[in-house]
Amino acid sequence: MRVVIMGCGRLGSTLARELDHEGHDVTVIDIDAAAFNWLEDDFRGATVVGAGEDVEVQEVAGVPRADIFLALANGDNRNAMAVQVAKHIHRASRVVARIYDPERAEVYRQLGINVVNPTTILDQMVREAAFATEEPDRQTR
Amino acid sequence: MYIIIVGGGKVGRGAARDLIDMGHEVCVVERDANTAWSINNELGEVALLGDGAEIHVQRAAGMNRADVVVACTGRDQANLAVAQTAQTRFNVAKVIARINDPRNERIFQALGFNYTISATTAIVNAIEQEVSAGLTRLTQLRSTAFVLAEHVIPSLAPCVGCTVRDLDLPPHTVLALILREDDEPEIPGPNSTIHAADVIIAVTQPEHEPALRLALTGES
Numbered sequence: 180m181r182v183v184i185m186g187c188g189r190l191g192s193t194l195a196r197e198l199d200h201e202g203h204d205v206t207v208i209d210i211d212a213a214a215f216n217w218l219e220d221d222f223r224g225a226t227v228v229g230a231g232e233d234v235e236v237q238e239v240a241g242v243p244r245a246d247i248f249l250a251l252a253n254g255d256n257r258n259a260m261a262v263q264v265a266k267h268i269h270r271a272s273r274v275v276a277r278i279y280d281p282e283r284a285e286v287y288r289q290l291g292i293n294v295v296n297p298t299t300i301l302d303q304m305v306r307e308a309a310f311a312t313e314e315p316d317r318q319t320r
Numbered sequence: 321m322y323i324i325i326v327g328g329g330k331v332g333r334g335a336a337r338d339l340i341d342m343g344h345e346v347c348v349v350e351r352d353a354n355t356a357w358s359i360n361n362e363l364g365e366v367a368l369l370g371d372g373a374e375i376h377v378q379r380a381a382g383m384n385r386a387d388v389v390v391a392c393t394g395r396d397q398a399n400l401a402v403a404q405t406a407q408t409r410f411n412v413a414k415v416i417a418r419i420n421d422p423r424n425e426r427i428f429q430a431l432g433f434n435y436t437i438s439a440t441t442a443i444v445n446a447i448e449q450e451v452s453a454g455l456t457r458l459t460q461l462r463s464t465a466f467v468l469a470e471h472v473i474p475s476l477a478p479c480v481g482c483t484v485r486d487l488d489l490p491p492h493t494v495l496a497l498i499l500r501e502d503d504e505p506e507i508p509g510p511n512s513t514i515h516a517a518d519v520i521i522a523v524t525q526p527e528h529e530p531a532l533r534l535a536l537t538g539e540s
Contacts, residue, residue, distance in 0.1 A: 232397055234424070256398045260427065280374065286375075287404075
């Protein structure tokens with residue numbers, strides 16, 4: 180599948196590498212060219228320097244022809260705008276946005292966007308780790 | 321009315337100043353402490369320090385009772401976020417968004433935000449208007465397919481001395497106003513006469529502008 184990822188930080192670069200290894204056609208967008216250092220040398224996908232919410236940058240990155248667009252940059256506003264540009268202007272069939280703020284995540288869900296909210300997921304995991312019945316030490320070792 | 325302005329830069333602060341003068345209740349949400357302090361210094365305690373795209377800040381600003389929200393930061397992604405949360409989360413009746421990069425006009429329109437202000441586009445249009453002689457696109461009317469066009473009638477134009485009825489106007493075009501030096505503006509009827517140096521304000525569509533130019537100036 181053709182996948183465009185906006186944001187080449189820890190999450191974006193990890194996903195880009197994995198999807199590339201699995202044989203997908205991956206393009207990564209980041210506003211900072213230095214971010215592409217997160218990718219390994221054997222990464223076969225393409226990289227585009229630019230603001231991922233920019234309608235023309237998305238065009239260069241091939242969003243109009245992509246199967247999946249993932250907005251994984253650091254700002255909620257940026258990610259939200261980017262997936263909506265991909266969806267409403269480039270008619271991307273599947274988009275996912277990372278939104279840190281749980282309340283805003285709810286707003287964008289109402290607007291029909293696939294949202295992943297790390298805060299609620301981590302909240303849950305931290306609770307489980309903290310209140311687990313096994314000896315806490317065994318989990319960290 | 322209660323008006324919340326997100327972004328206290330030159331635009332937001334100017335709007336706040338005018339709206340307060342008009343007697344409205346105004347809150348300016350500004351994330352830079354120095355800017356917020358300076359706004360309070362000038363306009364009284366109207367500034368709220370915080371990121372106006374954050375829902376908890378919007379709540380603190382009383383967005384649930386706002387009649388109008390103006391999103392006018394220097395970042396379009398923030399303005400879009402403010403506009404969408406104001407509408408979706410707080411049911412604000414009127415949301416006005418500033419667009420900094422004209423290329424972002426498409427997404428705001430696609431998402432149904434018809435009250436947008438694009439300073440860059442306005443300035444570019446004004447420059448075009450000054451640079452190009454003759455018929456000029458002035459303003460797009462809301463998000464319709466119509467524009468306001470302005471034209472000065474050259475002294476040698478074929479239509480000088482003709483009535484409006486005689487003009488070969490393209491479809492979807494109406495002459496709205498004739499401005500004359502040393503005379504009252506006239507709303508033209510079929511029998512109004514066109515004089516040299518008249519300024520004609522017309523409502524038309526972009527694709528009919530060349531035909532309108534030809535009809536009024538004889539130039540293509």
